Amino acid sequence: MRALQCQALGKPSDLKLVEIPDLPSPQAGEIKVKVASAGLNFADTLMIAGQYQQKPELPFTPGLELAGTVLEIGSGETRIKVGDPVMAAVDHGGFAEQAIVRAADAMPIPSGMDPVVAGGFVIAYGTSYGALVWKARLQEGELLLVHGAAGGVGLTAVEIGKALGARVIATAGGADKCAVAREHGADWTIDYKAENVRDRVKAIAAALGREGADVVYDPVGGEIFDASLRCVAWGARLLVVGFAAGQVQKIPANILLVKNIDAQGFYWGSYRRHQPALIGDCFAGLARMHAGGRLKPHISHRFDLANFAQAFDILVTRKSTGKVVLTT
Incomplete structure (x- = not known):
């Protein structure tokens, strides 16, 4: 073979x-x-x-x-x-x-x-399902910010976020990638190559009468994580999923304290060892979403x-x- x-x-x-x-x-x-x-x-x-x-x-x-x-x-x-x-x-x-x-x-x-x-x-959808459902406990009506939203895991986070009833802001590099995110359900897109992520997220949230994003899904890391810290609502949950930018950020604990922010790391593969029963539940949930036409x-x-x-x-x-x- x-x-x-x-x-x-x-x-x-x-x-x-x-x-x-x-x-x-x-x-x-x-x-x-x-x-x-x-x-x-x-x-x-x-x-x-x-x-x-x-x-x-x-x-x-x-x-x-x-x-x-x-x-x-x-x-x-x-x-x-x-x-x-x-x-x-x-x-x-x-x-x-x-x-x-x-x-x-x-x-x-x-x-x-x-x-x-x-x-x-398996990995992309499993990661986004676990991060948003198990860790962030994303709720219907919350504002979800997804970085790298046209990439392997980011695009699945957009779809699953919408399936869970969230309103989704997607960031991506370039108009073509933003278009892909919109095709998969993003309510708003931000081209981080041409726009200021912090300012756009704050403006979108303000138009909704909100302070900022409730949940951030971040497979990029580096500077984009720093921008996220400055455009989230009180009590937000920040999901550290990866470091595609090649830079591991240092998280300022004072900002976490002042805004009661939870910064949570998520590695889906470790659940196969530590909580294997959840993996079956994960794919049962994903199968239901797929059968309902909510995942593409x-x-x-x-x-x-x-x-x-x-x-x-x-x-x-x-x-x-x-x-x-x-x-x-």
Whole structure:
């Protein structure tokens, strides 16, 4: 089978496309999946560079999410059957024609969803659902500010925020990306390349008779987080989801104190270990939203496994909107 291998830590372009034997049969509690597609994430680039929380032994196959068809089932698994279409999060191994998956991490692909689309669904939608529902406890009618709103996780936060009844302000870099955010439900968009985020958010909130944003969803970090601190309402919740800007911000505690702000970190993948029962609830909720037509997963680029370098280049240079996926 074909697989991408990280044989030495470095850049995504250093990966090697290799032929390796088919994977062994799954052990108890595992399934083997014929992979149809696997989504790219910024976390993949960190793992390839040796800068991620998890550091697999070399050589390894990266890829943190996938979708495909079940080939084999390990002993003790009764929920999933051979031939079932599934999507799953994995510790690594998604960028290959076959993958071993913990059965508990696999979920049915929602009815009517393209398996290629499903390969980029798990992490982005799981992250936004968990952050907004579990952490921020976003309420109907609240004002939600989403940064990086045309990107992989940001766009899902726009959709889920709207599905939960919030009013959504979306920031993105450029008119085209703002248009994508509006197409997926944003009530207002701010082009951070041409507009002052703080001033626009304050103006939008004032027109609604509000002090500022109630919840901020931030996968960008750096200066955009600093701007967020200055345009939130009393008692706001700020969700730290990532650092796509490449700068980890220092949070001034005095501002948190004065405005009773909660700054909350959110790493969805850790729930697979610490509270795995919530993962099933997460995807049951997402399946209901999808069935109701409230989620419209957006894949801007699809590449064959062999074109991985081009796929990663589009991701890291922010030329994509929504998700980029590799197909097998």
